[in-house]
Amino acid sequence: MKGTVAASGADLTDASLQALRARCGAVRRDIVSMIARAGSGHPGGSLSVTDLLATLYFTRLGHRPDNPRWPDRDRVVVSKGHAAPALYAILAECGYFPRAELMTLRRYGSILQGHPDMTRTPGVEASTGSLGQGISIAVGMALAGRLDGRSYRVYAFLGDGELQEGQVWEAAMAGAHYRLDNLCAIIDFNGLQIDGRIQDVMNPEPIPAKWAAFGWAVREIDGHDHRQIVAAYDWAAREKGRPAAVIARTVKGRGVSFMECRADWHGVAPSADEAARALRDLGEG
């Protein structure tokens, strides 16, 4: 619903909320199946960001899957590029490419590379994978939107571990300096990175205070509560004169009992048996 800003997600009926949850469940099942088939990939951070990313695409993003280059579309940059499986499952669900492609993830010649590649995948706005760069790209897109007098919004999804990259803070400074109120950063705050808990590896906390100190409007939410997520996107769109940061508390591996809150599921594919168990956890849909 481009151009319409609902009052804090109040347009979400119980029925539409239930439908949204069901679609997120389907995305999670795709993520598990894709990574299991590929034999490698990043389930933990894909499952933690699913509700945030899917809710944006399914309820608030102004886009036209049949015309991916539409100039006025909202832009999404998945700066935490290892969440590619989540992005691909959502793009397929939106109709950017046939669902059958999902099972080619990470294979030679696939349109679905291990990390997002905009030159190969319809709907991917920016190639990412090297952490810390996507948020700067989003700043550039937001500047371009303002220069061109277009009303599109730009969304950048970052990991919490990614905040350890210095470039993120260069971009944060720039976003506030240029008063980019068409820019929204979403922090997938799942508390874990490859080598363990973020506060043990290199503590980026206090995360909300840091973004606030850099001049961003900050809102903390439960990153798995769809009503809160929608409300946060609507709040961000109303913010004037500064960019908005949504700090979303999430659970790494969300929805799969044996993956939840486990750093070792950051970048490991489930075996066939584990995938079957994971799909049972996620419900048959």
Added chain:
Amino acid sequence: MAARRAIRDGYGEALLLLGERDRNVVVLDADLAESTRSGVFAKAFPDRFFNVGIAEQNMVNIAVGLSLCGKTVFASTFAIFASGRCWEQLRNSLAAMRANVKIVASHGGITVGPDGLSHQCVEDIAIVRAIPYFTVIVPCDCLEARRAVLAAAEMRGPVYIRTGRPKTDQITSEETPFLVGRAVRLREGRDVAIVACGLLVGGALEAARALAAEGVEAAVIDMHTIKPIDEEAVVEAARGCGAIVTAEEHSVIGGLGSAVAEVVSRHCPVPVEMVGVRDRFGQSGEPDDLMVRYGLTPGDIRAAARRAAGRKRA
């Protein structure tokens, strides 16, 4: 002879033309706008200029974001930061997305002078040309720099242009043809071919004049585009002269010399002597003195030409 001007001045002149010609041109700098000459654009078109502060990596990715939304973006800083500090951004974002971003890196080479090692870049040609999809251009004078920048604006995709700080003689003229990827033969000769870029094109011409007095006829080729290199011109020089000297204000590892040797070894093996910085860092000093101490003078080119010609006869 026309007044001596700095190669980097050509960048500022071209940006002014581009700014008037095309609303889509956006320019970024990282707190060096006066030095790189992007400041000329900043004054004329302040709404399309962004000084991102001392944050070069951020600058490269902001440039990419702007380009993905249809802008033709020029981004400038010193060569060492543009290529070295931002190499991974150039690779993983700019080139990987074939972004329409032109990096114009000033202060290439050791003639930065007194600022010393940290600001003298003699590795940029090597590391940037290793990245797929990048075009790498090293103009030899102010006019050629202006034409290179204008040409880059017409191309889609990543371009790296290295400019320099010192003033140089004007070597090319409006009549000199300029095409990206097409070398310019500045002087004919049968005995040895000097293939040079940037500041050392002037030195190559001076060396050739001195060689002529000794009875050695040297061809001089301005290889302004290092990538894609003009293979035809290199092969023609190898066949026609039987010996080649390369000359660049850059390390002999990976730069113009290497690019020429790659072509020569594949298509027409002949002796190649390289004039360049020999696997060492620069240091503080006056530019002219540094050129002497690092072996980059016309005399060094002349000596290399004699060596190359001698190996040919051997």
